[in-house]
Amino acid sequence: MPYELYYWPTIQGRGEFVRLALEEAAAEYVDVARTKNGMAAMTRMMESRQEVHPPFAPPFLKSGRLLIAQTANILLFLGARHRLAPADDAGRLWTHQLQLTIADWLVEIHDTHHPIASGLYYEDQKSESRRRAADFIKNRLPKYLGYFQRVMDANPRSDVYLVGARLTYADLSLFQTVAGLNFAFPRAMARIARRYPRVIALHDRVAERPRIASYLASERRIPFNQQGIFRHYPELDSSK
Amino acid sequence: MPYELYYWPTIQGRGEFVRLALEEAAAEYVDVARTKNGMAAMTRMMESRQEVHPPFAPPFLKSGRLLIAQTANILLFLGARHRLAPADDAGRLWTHQLQLTIADWLVEIHDTHHPIASGLYYEDQKSESRRRAADFIKNRLPKYLGYFQRVMDANPRSDVYLVGARLTYADLSLFQTVAGLNFAFPRAMARIARRYPRVIALHDRVAERPRIASYLASERRIPFNQQGIFRHYPELDSSK
Structure with missing residues (x-):
């Protein structure tokens, strides 16, 4: 039985x-909300009072009778099932720790264009966004990129992956984050990315993996756009 | 060997x-940064280039040779070891999912007083904080409280716990979040808490558990204050 992924149909997010x-796992899945009547099915599940494990928000994944929400939690589950994380406890926790740090980073990236309220339009919080994005580019972006560079420097088993000698879901997530930052903040990234050569090399390497390259070239990959987490507002990008 | 917990010594956070x-597990632990020279030890670990699993930020927990960071990840580890989560995969993932939702909530609570930059003082982002806190109280606070009420309503095995028939770390975390909200937003909570009776009952019940009650009355419990995640600024609390 294929997995059922539930997520907003028009953004990467x-x-x-x-x-x-x-x-990457070549797993069979249905991207439910992108199918006919799929949005209605997703809404029904979110509003159901019968569901004993209701999700707070998408994404959520149905695997047989299991319903799992929270991105990092879904990846914890898939990582163990599809060898996208080490099987031992220490490696499994370390991979998850990196994923949770990426999740924190992602909130900060989102909040560069929504520092006041996710329910308001960007246009209603534009001046606050300018302040928040400037701080993000100056302080937080180098801190996170530097952290992942340091993690890669410290990995005794690989120059190209975050954890041990093999690809994990954390590598896929770091790829996605760098790809999104290149879209959202091209000037800032052009200026500072060279300081984090391993992180950039990881991004490039993941993009070339056969299954990922084929996915990125397919219609299944929704393009970056101005509704997602990563948005390109030139006025929020670095001016230097 | 006792656990070593590393965290800022003057806040709950x-x-x-x-x-x-x-x-609650009655586990032996040292709250390292609160001991003599403990802050220096914590800083050394954070800056070490030898550490192969460096934390991005506190808290982190040392257990023998394991070094684990990210609050939810630490609880995933402790939950399995101290029966503070179900042992089966489905229950373990569900408990973790709830914890990750609490983690998201916590970021939003923090950002009510730091919507622009965590590196700036509250006083430097006061007008933005007013806007963000008003939206938080109106939209986000009821959404999160309502979600956890719904989770408790849907739990077929208990009226007083989130997961199954026994206490989990998610209950402890929901207790802490409600306690913090009562401190930070007393007027808003007084107005709306009655709509979420199970959540409030869970808070009260956890506070009465013998080990928790004894902890809360001890000097080990740092009082809420104006440096932590939960801060009481009357101007950010509900005016009605």
Whole structure:
């Protein structure tokens, strides 16, 4: 039985981190909300009072009778099933720790264009966005990129992966984050990315993996756009 | 060998979610940064280039040779070891999912007083905080409280716990979040808490557990204050 992924049908968003893992695993899945009547099915599940494990928000994944939400939690589950994480406890926790740090980073990236309220339009929080994005580019972006560079420097078993000697879901997620940052903040990234050569090399390497390359070239990959987490507002990008 | 918990010594913060689990488990632990020279030890670990699993930020927990960071990840580890989560995969993932939702909520609570930059003082982002806190109280607070009420309504095995028939670390974390909200937003909570009776009952019940009650009355419990995640600024609390 194929997995059922439930996520907003018009953006990459958090669902994309799950899609990348499913694609790399060559797992069969249905991207439910992108099918006919799929949005209605997703809404029904979110509003159901019968569901004993209701999700707070998409994405969520149905696997047989299991319904799992929270991106990092879904990846914890898929990582163990599809060898996208080490099987031992220490490696499994370390991979998850990196994923949770990427999740924190992602909130900060989103909030560069929504610092006041996710329910308001960007246009209604534009001046606050300018302040938040400037701080993000100056302080937080180098801190996160530097952290992942340091993690790669410290990995005794690989120059190209975050964890041990093999690809994990954390690598896929770091790829997606760098790809999104290149879209959202091209000037800032052009200026500072060279300081984090391993992170950039990881991004490039993941993009070339056969299954990922084929996915990225397919219609299953929703393009970056101005409704997702990563948005390109030139006025929020670095001016230097 | 006792656990070593590393966290900022003067606030509850994210470390408190770990402390509550350790206290309920009656586990031996050292709150390292609160001991003599402990802050220097914590800083050394954070800056070490030898550490192959460096944490991005506190809290982190040392258990023998394991070094684990990210609050929810630490609780995933402790939950399995101290029966603070179900042993089966489905229950373990569900408990973790709830914890990750609490983690998201916590970021939003923090950002009510730091919507622009965590590196700036509250006083430098006060007008933005007013806007963000008003939206939080109106839209996000009821959404999260309502979600956890719904989870409790849907639990077929208990009226007083989130998961199955026994206490889990997610209950401890929901307790801490409600306690913090009562401190930070007393007027808003007084107005709306009655709509979520199970959530409030869970908070009260956890506070009365013998080990938790004894912990809360001890000097190990750092009081809420104006440096932590939960801060009481009357101007950010509901005016009605």
